[in-house]
Amino acid sequence: MNTKLYYCLAFIFLSLTWSSCKDNEISLPDQLVQFEASEQGMNETDEELSIKLKLNREATEDVSLVIDLTTSGITYGTEFTTSPQASESGIQLRIPKGKSETEFIIKKASDLLLDGDESVNFKIKSVTAPVIIGSTGNLLLKFGPIISIGTTLQLNGLIGNESGSSAGNAVFVDLSNNRQTAVGRSSWDLGFSNGEEFRVIINNLTSATARLTNKTDLNQVTAADTLEAGNWSLGYTPESFNLIDDPLGDLSKTVIAGISPSDGENQVYILNPGTGGGLPVRPWWKLRILRKGNDGYLLQYARIQDQSFKTIEIKKGADHHFQYVQLSTEAKIVDFSPASSQWDFRWSYALYQTAFGTTNIPYAFFDLIAINQHSGVEAAEVMASKISYSNFTEADLAGITFENDVYKIGSNWRVTSSSTEPVGVRTDRYYLIKDTTGNIYKLRFLSFHSNDGGERGKPKFEYSLVKKNG
């Protein structure tokens, strides 16, 4: 009797232990290595191009891979080379443990004359286990511009280990060239317009703010000037619009007034570089901007407490919309966006606006998609209930109205919190984008969040050519 009892109790203990040990063990996805896209073009102006090979997750141990190349109409060694160099067996590459990508560089010989139909086919020949080759194991590189027929891209929004909901990169996408360019969104502080107007923007990808002082001498501005103005950081109030540029990108409504030809009218501004989207606090700047001749700016800048200031000259350029300047002890001009004709939209954290009660307030969004409105890109939203994504063809373009609203796609393509819709990409709609050269693509988002099977900070979309330009 007692023995039975002890058996019973032992059973209960065992069951307890069992139920606590059992765990829903779910395996990690297979490790795949592949190119970013199956076709890319190297423009006439490009001297070199980096080709990335990506793992879908961090390497659990060192990965070695070999890339085979087959040329067509172009000779390796004389007309182009790669770094690292190709041997008999191909290009040897390595992805160290903990990393998820590697790259090799293609360099064209200088003064090379090409017809534009030369190409190289790269193929992942082998990779060390347990990694396997993904579906994009081939890359056709054409030595001339291409018009992609479409592909699937996953944007690389993460710089390092930052959380996906505070992704550090802004990513520019060139659809026709299957190309993405990821740049740290806090890598610049001021953008000087290359257009006819003399306007300067502050960084809305870091929620930077600026305020006018009533002084024209930088050295007269001290820490005291940062006090009386009260709040220099954004709050959820309509008044906060006074601290930032027009969220829709209207250059006539920048927080820094148009730069006057008469120096005496250009007053000192105080700039808070912003902490938006998980950025560390950075020191503030005082700055004053003057015109320099008919086609340039002169920036005077210093830290708030400095007794003297430095200057940098910024000459207007042609290829880009803005000349970007990074402020530091020695301010410098930096590359941020690709040339204005070489991107169609930008994915990034950005400061925009939202309705609050009866008014709008500045409001920052992650995953905000801005089309390249200044280079003629236009977009339209199509509800799948009208025509499904796969059935949409050139014939359906009639009746579609394209708009150049910078945030036509904006944040409409996904839901981050809602009581009525599932969090994730919206599968009930897709977009049409008329790119900088007039090609029309249909584009739908596949995933961007753990709730839709994706990864935050690495949105995935597919697109397909509907109509070629011309």
Place this chain on the structure above:
Amino acid sequence: MRYIFLLSILLMGQCTALQAQNESAFLKGRVINQWGQVLPKAQVRVLPLIECTFTNQNGEFSLQIKPGRYELIIGMLGKEEFRQEIQMEPRNNLTLSSITLKDSSNLLEEVVVTGSLYPQSLKQTVYQTRVISQEQIQLRGGTNLQAILNTELGIRFSNDLILGTTDIELLGMSGQNVKILLDGVPMTDRGATRESLGQIDINQIERIEIVEGPMSVMYGTDALAGVINIISKRSDDHIFKINARLQEETVAHEYQPFTSSGVHNASLSLGYKKNGWGLEGSLSRNNFGGWQGDKPGRAKAWMPKEQWLGSAGIGYNNQKIRISYRLNGTDESLRSLGDVNTNTQMAADKYYLTKRWFHQLHSSYQISDRLKLGVQGAFTDYSRKTQSSNLDVTTGNRILSMDAGAQDRSTFQTTFGRGTVVYQFSKHLTLLGGIDFTQNQSKGARIQVNAPSIRETALYISPEFRISRLKVRPGLRFLKNSQYTAPPVVPSINSKLQISKWLDLRMGYARGFRSPDLRELYFSFFDASHSIQGNPNLKAEHSNSFNASLTAGIPFKSPLRITSTLSGFYNHFQNLIGTAIRADNPAITTYLNIEKFKTTGASWNNQLFFKQVSASIGFQYIGRYNRLGADALTNGESNNFNWTPEVNSNISYQFKKTETTVGISFKHTGKQPLYESPSDDTYRLINRAAYNMADLTFTQKLGWNLKLNGGIRNVFNVTSINSGSALTGGRGHQSTADIPLAYGRSFFLGLAYNWAKINQ
């Protein structure tokens, strides 16, 4: 009545036999009722001694005590208490041949332990205490505590369907101000939500004691609104018992036998006790299949939940020492199923996996006739894992999500120790004092990496004075906290005046407090537009609380008994921790001691017992005031309390011939007016809708130790109520107008097997 038997057993568990002394003599007696029948199992106490005994099968008792002057008290459930002064001479036995206990005019002899070190009858305790008895719990047939408490006055539940959690609200204050105790030991929760309430095995609960108002002197932090003390079942000496239960329940119209849809509860427990040694073990499975509601896809309105709840215990007691160890284990899986992403044919699922190991040690030592020591220790090891995976619905392959924030594991560890001493100076003065120690440690993605552990040490002292019919119990608690400046001392005073034999007046003042928790001190969360940071400079929330109650056990001729309690309370809370925008950086939201809150209210509770009928009806009217900050008045918030009425009733009837009990439990929760803030500087009054909850249940004895249990839950088919809110936000901030309360009318049927054998 089995009920009385259970309580008597409980009382027996708290008595230790008296010891022989040289000069001592025997006090003997025989206890009978007014018709001359002997009364076994009546409790016999001799003040100021702490020990007590029980009458045997012949209604007789015998105690050996030292010479002196004492007060003999004999009590029994359903009977009026017998009290008599006695004088014991050296070596001179005293025999009281027939002590008559009359039927009591009320049921205030129920025994409670909350706020005290030894069991006291409801009539004796200085706290106004509510008891939910084993009979009520059984009749309701609940599979979780929420199903039992949802018709209690002053208690509301709120459900977070995204996280699958349920929080309790008591007297207008939310979960973090309600202290949940299991056998007097605090339960650990990971945040402000009292999830622990849903992680207790209902089959192991003997009864529930609810004390409204702060009990901060005895129980420390969090007890601002009140204390819910869950008393678990204990083994009885010389008894081997087996209890098993199987219950099936629909979830609205959704049901599949024993699997998936519906609620499936199965439980087994064993207990054995002999020669002072006791062993016990239990295992329950609680499976909730979720509720689809009006959701069209894979995602469900209420997510499925599977719980395994186990316990194992060992104990020993002799005449001087009582010691027991018990381990409660909880394993809970909540499955949040995602809709299929039609662009990729992938569905993203999140599993929330909770494990709780709750070790408890209870011990008490009878040092002398007048001195008793108690030591309690507890260790909680709690972890919650978020496991995200993606299911390819075309192939059935499931892989872990690679999203950086998708996998998380938070752990919480609480170490708790309490030492108490009770010393009876005289029959006019009993001293209760104690030391408490709590240490909390936590790790997780949203807790700052270097968050230290929080240690709180407290010393409390609470003497009870008895002068004639007046009992006064002041108390002081002295605190020291390792991470923030705790209030140095917390006072309280409670009193009870026996106005007449059937009328008791209780009055109390207490200062309540709540220490800021780990989250409020060290939370850290940043995303696009939200930056929330803990604030290590927080102070404790505190309240001044006043309460009074008048309890009447109206004397009628047997068998009608009525008790009626009229009570009122007023609470003024200050330094409540709320979220606010940081002054030096408006982009960051942090926790600050900004909010003030007042509640007041009155309730009137009535209980009636007449033959086979047991009925109660209660009314409560609670007023809440000024939730929205100091400048609320200038911005349109009214200078008045906003009142909400509540009415509840429990009626049961026992058919003696067929051994059937039928019951109805009902609660009306009235319209709740409250303010919301559509923009920074305006407030407007909205009304949260009223609703009715009712259960119809029955139990039927079947023979072979089996009992059938069934009924209808949520008779009025409530699912959600209108919040009255008209707020609609911007792109990221859609708000819902509906508050989810329940999943609609459900039906249940259960079978319980209770077998016990007395092994002499």
